[in-house]
Amino acid sequence: MVNRIVVGAHYGLRDWILQRATAVIMAIYTVGIVLALLAIPGTHEGWKAFFACTAVRVVTQVTLIALFAHVWVGMRDLWMDYIKPVGLRLTMHVFTIVWLVGTLVYSVKVVWGM
């Protein structure tokens, strides 16, 4: 194959917005959770009761999904910058996706106490 430099994948904006939007979600959650944890009793029972609340679980799960989406863009950027061989880079992309999906599934178990 002729070694040509190819660019023009016609994507990037969505990932860029995703990275920023998920950062805002995580920032809001972080402030909210710190305030909430200061307000509730600092015992095991207090925390257990707090995280038993469905709204807290939903918000936590949404934030974790935001985190994984954020990690995806960040890790992909790292591979794009530093891993030059295309085959190895694609492998790292696939590995990252599999790892993040696995983490997502596990986070459901943790958050919903299954």
Add this chain to the structure above:
Amino acid sequence: MEKMRFSLYRYNPDKDAKPYMQDIEVEVDATDVKLLDALVKLKAVDDTLSFRRSCREGICGSDAMNINGKNGLACVTDLRSLKQPITLRPLPGLPVIRDLIVDMTQFFKQYHSIKPYVVNDTPAPERERLQSPEDRKELDGLYECILCACCSTSCPSFWWNPDKFVGPAGLLAAYRFIADTRDTITSERLDNLEDPYRLFRCHTIMNCVDVCPKGLNPTKAIGKIKDLMVRRAV
């Protein structure tokens, strides 16, 4: 008369197996105000020293180099503001041709890739295409770029992907033509940059703003390109 100490990056591929740093002293007098003045004196001491220079007043952009670790133009850098020994290296990230001279092919390839000229297919008016003073004002802070490459060669994203990332200088120029009301291919220009490498390698670390000898802000221009893309997509 006073003596100033320099540490110069030297490399002549015809003679040297690898680059080395040369310690050298030069006598300067009160009329030697800018770094370029001292470089011209250094050239008189050692005429094998190679560097580019032309206008000696910050317009041509020829004498961009890495001065004490920071990119800048020798001709507009105050000689006495520099800590000695003054370390001079070629612009980072580009192939060295000899001493302080780098091969800027890749840099200009990226510049040309953004079509650095007004494209307007409507019939040309009898005289020039006019702009209102307000529209013309949009180009301030963009058109002044002298393509010295100080910004792009201080950008890690450009170091890692000089063949794919347009770089701050190219993107500043891209926005200069996107912002020009006489240009009619804005959407095509945005399409050209909608790419994870060409535009989105910029992670807004602002090295480019830090080093620009003309005081321009490529990061702001890149932000405006992204703004327009968002406005187009959302």
